[in-house]
Amino acid sequence: MVLYDHVCEICQAGVSYIRLLDPRGRVECRPIVDAELAALHPSLDPEACRREMHLVAPDGSVHAGGDAIRWLLGHLGWTRPLGWVAGLPGLRGLVDGLYRFVARNRYSISRCRGGSCRVPRPGGLPPGTPLRVFWACYWIGFFLRLPLLAATLVYYPAANTLAYLHTWRRRVDLAGGRLRVCFLGGVRPDLGPLFFGERFYSLVYDGLLIDPGSVLMGRSLVRHLGRLGRETREDFVGVVATHFHEEHVGNLDLAGEALGVPTFAGPATIELLRQPPRLPFMRRLIIGQPRPQGTLRPVLPLGDRLQGRTRTLRVLPAAGHSSDHVALYDPEERLLISGDSFMAAYFTSPNPDVDSRRWIQTLEGFLSLDIEVLTDGHGTIYTERADYGEVPWVVVRAHPRTLLGEKLAFMRWMQAEIARGVSEGLPFDVVEASLFPWGRPWAWKNWYFDELARLMSLGEFSRTELIRSFYRGEPTAERVPARFPRVWNLCLLTRRAARLGPGPGATT
Ligand SMILES: [Zn+2]
Incomplete structure (x- = not known):
């Protein structure tokens, strides 16, 4: 110690x-x-x-x-x-x-006590001093960790590539085939796992196909369905989408037709799927713009229960990641299919759909359930149960309650930090930096992903959006300006990015 x-x-x-x-x-x-x-x-x-x-x-x-x-x-x-x-x-x-x-x-080498985790109260020091001290400390922290950040630039792309190769278009059967995990992809969607480690998959559970992938992943989905065998295909009773994001709904109609079963989504998702919002360029390019769904056969609205082949699943409202999100819970199996309502415990680059206050409520609800197995929306199953075998890069040995509790504590901490910074009248870039004290692992471990996402999505996914996500729908969110690395200010692209406000109402 x-x-x-x-x-x-x-x-x-x-x-x-x-x-x-x-x-x-x-x-x-x-x-x-x-x-x-x-x-x-x-x-x-x-x-x-x-x-x-x-x-x-x-x-x-x-x-x-x-x-x-x-x-x-x-x-x-x-x-x-x-x-x-x-x-x-x-x-x-x-x-x-x-x-x-x-x-x-x-203290004289690092100039200030407290590191970037402590923002000095403006009233306590002469005008102008506090933020100079804060930024001096912040940048000293940055340069002290530069070798560490450089290591993440090598480590994460290598780890992403290994995970991608290991799971490429693969199907993993868990718990004796009760839960099947089908990894999806396509030429352009494969950039997602390689750059961001965000893999795409569809789940098969108790006769339900859950989140059937984006339009650009249709071929890999059809291949999986073909390989499942006639018996399993005949067992299907429905196709379900957890929320309206493109990588979860693009093939609803296609899968429903291929399997000859009804498709389901929450009422708010169905509304959004009639005319899916036009995606920003990068998402359109990599994941694919969804077409209106429900044209071949109507998408049926989910109630609070969904009948699988043998079990009745509870449908839980799970707003936060997006306003229309639902999760599926099987009390018998103690399994929560969370979709994107559980991403990593330290998820720090949201997009304008995220409402963190509602997400906190959703996590509180999840913690009241008896959960032993948790599936996220992007390729990982969390459980300590032995009947879910050891599958590297897919099954992570961690108890779902621990992870959900960790995520909830982190989000509450961020909420308190932001509220404190805003009440002290600190500039938003200082509030943002104070959420990432270099001493905390999420500051340097997530740095590569967060800044890459900020650059590639022109600010749509960013740490700045994290602050907005706690004020969704309020004037404070609109006052948080887009922040870009200086080099991008030289580019004309920034003009477009600056227009990305708190997000179009249609997608929240
Ligand atoms: Zn999503």
Whole structure:
């Protein structure tokens, strides 16, 4: 266990590196809280802990300063040789001296206490000072983590590619075939998983085909249906869409016709599907503009129950990700088919459809259910149940309640931070940056995806939209300006992007 000074930007950066080098989380990093120290180890003294980093090893021994650095290097996988080198006579003294120098001067090196996680109250400092201090600290945090951010630029594309290759057009049967997962794609849609790790799939559960993919994925869907075998095809009783987004509804008519079964969606989704809103260019290009659905056979409105082949599923309103979203819940299987109403616990680049306050209510509702298996809308099943086998890149061993609770806590934290920033009259770019203190993993782990999404979607999906999502439908949302990296301000494209306000009413 490492005890660190959480109001020091350099110490926070150090912890980010420990987290990168220790993906399994064997080293616990805790901020120094005076009242807790005695319970952690009787020899820990608050003053000494603040003077230099302290580490309590699993055998109960306590290491401090340069000694703690050597212990960490020697126990974190790749850095073991460095730990050995740092312990060589001669170098040992050098490491200790260097550490002591940085520790003694850490506040003057990183310019401010608190890091970007603390926004100083404007009234507490002379006019103009607080934001200079804030931005100085923010950029120091950024540059301290530049190697870490560069590593994510290599790591995530590589991980995305591996997941994509592993699941390419594949069908995965889980729980003895009760739940089948059909990965969909197409030439252009395949850019989605490669760039953003967002894979597309359709689920087959109890005679229902759920979320049949976008128009550009029609061929892969038809291929899957062909391979399911006549018996399974004859078992189908319906095709269902969880919400109106293009990758979930584009093939409703096609699948209904191919299987000869009725199609279902929530009443609000059906309304939107009569004339689907025109998509921004990038989504049209990669995922495909949906055609009006319900033309071949009417899409039937979902009530609060949906009859599968053998079981009755509950249909739950799940607004937040989009206003029309529904989720399906099987109490017998303790399975929640959440669609996009559960994306990653730390989802930080929403689009203008997202209403975070309603999403919080939806998550609170989910947490009142008994859930053991959770399917998200983009390729991942979360469960600890052994009857759902080990399938790398598809089944993640985590309890759904833990993840839903984590997401809810994160969203509530963001809501409180934004409300505090807005009430203090801070500029929106400062409020946005304060949601991403570099010491928190989502700030640097999501940075690649968030900024790539911001660039590629011309601001439609962005961290700025995160603030708007908490004020959806209110004047505050409209006052949050689009923010782009400087280089984009030079491009004419920005003019178009600046027009992207809180989003067209038709898509919310
Ligand atoms: Zn969606």
